[in-house]
Amino acid sequence: MPYRTSFIPKGMAGLNLNAPYRGFWKCSPRNIWRRAMVRVRLCAKEKRMFRRLSIVAASLLAITAAQGQAQNAQRQAERDLFAKIVEIPTVEGQTAEFKKLTGLLSAEFRKAGITDIVVKDHDGTQTLIARWPAAKPSGKKPILLMAHMDVVAAKESDWKYPPFKFREEDGYYLGRGSNDNKAGLTGIVLALQYLRAEKFQNTRDIIVLFTGDEETSGNSARRAATEWRSLIDAEFALNSDAGGGSVFPDGRVEGFGMQIAEKTYADYKLTAINRGGHSSAPRPDNAIYALANALTAVERHRFTPMINDATRATYEALSKGDSGQYGELVRRFLANPTDRETADLLEAMDSGSTRTRCVATMLSGGHAPNALPQKAEANVNCRIFPGVKIEEVRQQLQALAGPDVTVTAVEGSQTPETAPTPLRADITEAYKAAVATRFKDAPVMPFQSAGATDGAFLRANGIPVYGFGGLWGIVGAREGAHGLDERVWAEGFHGQVPIWMEMLRRVAG
Numbered sequence: 217m218p219y220r221t222s223f224i225p226k227g228m229a230g231l232n233l234n235a236p237y238r239g240f241w242k243c244s245p246r247n248i249w250r251r252a253m254v255r256v257r258l259c260a261k262e263k264r265m266f267r268r269l270s271i272v273a274a275s276l277l278a279i280t281a282a283q284g285q286a287q288n289a290q291r292q293a294e295r296d297l298f299a300k301i302v303e304i305p306t307v308e309g310q311t312a313e314f315k316k317l318t319g320l321l322s323a324e325f326r327k328a329g330i331t332d333i334v335v336k337d338h339d340g341t342q343t344l345i346a347r348w349p350a351a352k353p354s355g356k357k358p359i360l361l362m363a364h365m366d367v368v369a370a371k372e373s374d375w376k377y378p379p380f381k382f383r384e385e386d387g388y389y390l391g392r393g394s395n396d397n398k399a400g401l402t403g404i405v406l407a408l409q410y411l412r413a414e415k416f417q418n419t420r421d422i423i424v425l426f427t428g429d430e431e432t433s434g435n436s437a438r439r440a441a442t443e444w445r446s447l448i449d450a451e452f453a454l455n456s457d458a459g460g461g462s463v464f465p466d467g468r469v470e471g472f473g474m475q476i477a478e479k480t481y482a483d484y485k486l487t488a489i490n491r492g493g494h495s496s497a498p499r500p501d502n503a504i505y506a507l508a509n510a511l512t513a514v515e516r517h518r519f520t521p522m523i524n525d526a527t528r529a530t531y532e533a534l535s536k537g538d539s540g541q542y543g544e545l546v547r548r549f550l551a552n553p554t555d556r557e558t559a560d561l562l563e564a565m566d567s568g569s570t571r572t573r574c575v576a577t578m579l580s581g582g583h584a585p586n587a588l589p590q591k592a593e594a595n596v597n598c599r600i601f602p603g604v605k606i607e608e609v610r611q612q613l614q615a616l617a618g619p620d621v622t623v624t625a626v627e628g629s630q631t632p633e634t635a636p637t638p639l640r641a642d643i644t645e646a647y648k649a650a651v652a653t654r655f656k657d658a659p660v661m662p663f664q665s666a667g668a669t670d671g672a673f674l675r676a677n678g679i680p681v682y683g684f685g686g687l688w689g690i691v692g693a694r695e696g697a698h699g700l701d702e703r704v705w706a707e708g709f710h711g712q713v714p715i716w717m718e719m720l721r722r723v724a725g
């Protein structure tokens with residue numbers, strides 16, 4: 217029963233409570249505790265000693281119990297706040313729900329004494345910007361903490377439980393958005409509340425940016441980085457949507473990720489137009505065949521392998537821990553990133569990490585079963601490696617598609633083209649130290665996202681963004697972000713808060 221050891225008050229741990237009772241003893245304080253327990257008669261000296269020890273022990277036990285109760289109450293309060301946040305269905309188009317959430321979050325900030333709060337009402341959603349001014353200004357620029365309030369839509373009939381009803385099961389908290397990104401968002405709120413309560417003397421302003429359309433248009437982040445720049449301008453940003461750790465089921469930590477780069481998102485339309493005609497008289501020119509051939513060419517194409525600071529850092533970290541075949545491949549790629557064969561093998565295992573990738577995602581064509589098609593159209597979605605232009609990819613797709621198909625970039629679909637955020641030793645070290653409060657010696661791994669986050673809009677406008685998170689999940693466990701039965705590891709949810717606090721002490725203290 218190892219948990220019992222914590223009930224032995226300090227200073228009494230040396231007493232051997234398990235020593236066999238022998239029945240005879242002299243009047244001495246030795247083994248007094250045990251003797252008292254077995255209700256033997258005590259001599260006067262022993263009685264005095266026992267009374268004194270009892271008082272000390274009782275007060276220590278009371279303190280331990282009170283601490284335990286306080287911890288339980290704190291955990292319950294954190295869970296309650298998280299439940300409220302998850303149960304507000306902040307899905308695209310539900311403007312009233314965003315108002316509810318910004319109202320709730322504003323009240324939480326005010327409760328902690330953070331009163332400089334701006335809520336922007338825009339594009340059918342809302343954005344919340346809150347500022348905690350420096351207690352002891354050092355002249356350093358503010359730091360920005362990021363999360364998004366919106367969640368991907370969820371079809372209730374497909375879920376095991378209603379997606380916007382918070383629940384706990386098997387050590388997980390369930391609900392749409394629990395993982396992406398409401399856990400990170402709640403973690404930021406809690407960390408700031410606790411730091412305020414302990415009178416943390418921040419030497420620079422801490423600004424919070426909670427966006428309302430990360431999963432869709434990215435207007436919040438785009439506007440924040442430009443029109444609302446004076447409200448969020450910072451030396452750098454920590455994005456909770458792009459950090460966090462993974463822990464093996466046996467408790468060993470795998471590492472914590474720090475996103476420093478993102479691929480560019482872009483959609484392209486492939487269109488084949490034809491004069492059509494009667495399907496009883498087929499001709500060699502046919503819009504559907506032309507489009508199908510173009511798509512096959514796109515499928516077969518391999519873009520040029522590339523590497524940058526972010527992917528190199530990831531591969532270096534991975535190669536260190538792997539003496540097997542995968543590690544060998546990674547080392548070969550690091551030695552020669554233009555080696556296509558090696559890059560292809562890596563790409564087969566970790567899709568999107570070595571180059572630009574494009575894939576057909578939508579298809580339409582023809583207008584009647586008995587007519588030659590006048591039009592066929594497909595959407596090709598590309599995730600472009602940093603450093604490659606959206607227009608360059610369009611030209612390559614056009615060359616692949618041939619003259620019968622026109623390739624155009626879909627207006628408004630793109631995220632900005634951004635270069636990786638330069639690695640900073642002080643930030644990486646602070647991240648490591650913050651994580652070490654829970655996981656000693658856990659590695660921090662810089663990485664590049666194949667997907668896009670709000671970070672891109674800030675990077676594109678000159679604010680360095682580092683993915684940071686104290687949250688962790690279990691290696692290999694399904695978490696359902698964007699998908700079904702989304703959930704977050706409860707231990708990781710609560711455990712993230714002290715990690716955020718330590719990070720803020722280090723970068724803003």
Ligand SMILES: [Zn+2]
Nearest residue numbers: 396397430457
């Ligand atoms: Zn997200």
